[in-house]
Amino acid sequence: MGVSMMQRKTSVLLGVRSVLLLSMTAGIAQAAEWSDTAIMLSYGTQFSEPFKNNADGSAFDIDKQIISLVHTSGYKYGTNFFHVNLHQSNNEPNGNVSGKGAQEAYAMYRHTLDYEKIIAKIDNKPDFIRGYGLTLGFDWNTKNDDYGSNREMWMVGPTIMFDVPGFLNFNILGYYESNKPNVIDGKYTYDPYLALQLVWGLPIQQTGLEFNGTAVWMSEKGKNEFGGKTKPEIFIDASLMYDVGTALGAKAQSIKIGPAYQYWKNKYGNDTKGEAGKGATTSVPMIRAAYHF
Numbered sequence: 001m002g003v004s005m006m007q008r009k010t011s012v013l014l015g016v017r018s019v020l021l022l023s024m025t026a027g028i029a030q031a032a033e034w035s036d037t038a039i040m041l042s043y044g045t046q047f048s049e050p051f052k053n054n055a056d057g058s059a060f061d062i063d064k065q066i067i068s069l070v071h072t073s074g075y076k077y078g079t080n081f082f083h084v085n086l087h088q089s090n091n092e093p094n095g096n097v098s099g100k101g102a103q104e105a106y107a108m109y110r111h112t113l114d115y116e117k118i119i120a121k122i123d124n125k126p127d128f129i130r131g132y133g134l135t136l137g138f139d140w141n142t143k144n145d146d147y148g149s150n151r152e153m154w155m156v157g158p159t160i161m162f163d164v165p166g167f168l169n170f171n172i173l174g175y176y177e178s179n180k181p182n183v184i185d186g187k188y189t190y191d192p193y194l195a196l197q198l199v200w201g202l203p204i205q206q207t208g209l210e211f212n213g214t215a216v217w218m219s220e221k222g223k224n225e226f227g228g229k230t231k232p233e234i235f236i237d238a239s240l241m242y243d244v245g246t247a248l249g250a251k252a253q254s255i256k257i258g259p260a261y262q263y264w265k266n267k268y269g270n271d272t273k274g275e276a277g278k279g280a281t282t283s284v285p286m287i288r289a290a291y292h293f
Helices: 001-029
Strands: 034-047 062-075 078-094 100-115 129-143 151-164 167-179 193-204 211-219 233-243 255-263 282-292
Touching: 034 167, 100 233, 233 282
Parallel strands: none
Antiparallel strands: 034 062, 034 282, 062 078, 078 100, 100 129, 129 151, 151 167, 167 193, 193 211, 211 233, 233 255, 255 282
């Protein structure tokens, strides 16, 4: 990669970070018009990880408990979304921790600026469109296994907000990702890549059920830190949550429980048909519970 290309990538990344930090500051400075904060617990026994496979080539099944803190709020100019996961796996192969078990932290932040709240009302937009916006954000993770992932992802792009009960948003995001794992010296920066994302929270009226989820397609991102080609990714996390708060004598919508499912093909761009093996694609049912403050 030439110096000029590196300079352009660095300039774009710095620009994204600057705009994001400004928008975060603006969001924090404004009083929230509404907010929802929850602690969530997810558990599954069929998680998998790239390069962690059985002798017969099948994915090694990993038990994981995931504790999450989730916050969503709206203010004068848009919305904020913050989500942090703490992963605990007790049987995951790991040369760094007595041969098995690993911990991981994964945090994400999204800030959506609403065009009509900032610029002007849009007349004659389709009935099924609630509005348009600009979404900025970042992801960060760290893990204490042999590989030692330490990723940063910055993203920006337009958002379409559909007019449905609850919410349904479609994002087109440009991603800028870097990683500094244990296995290399210094930080490695991938090629910028594209992501198409659908996020939803849809109440099923008069049932106490809510269908929540995220679905993302991510393009390839050039070569990885070892010189191999990365692959496009598909990530889906969906849950069907039932409001049990009222039945338990608590506030309505405060306690929810239900089944969940996660699918992640070619996790972090690793080829499930290549050296990373079947473990690079996760397909795991879960049980999930949430307490909303």
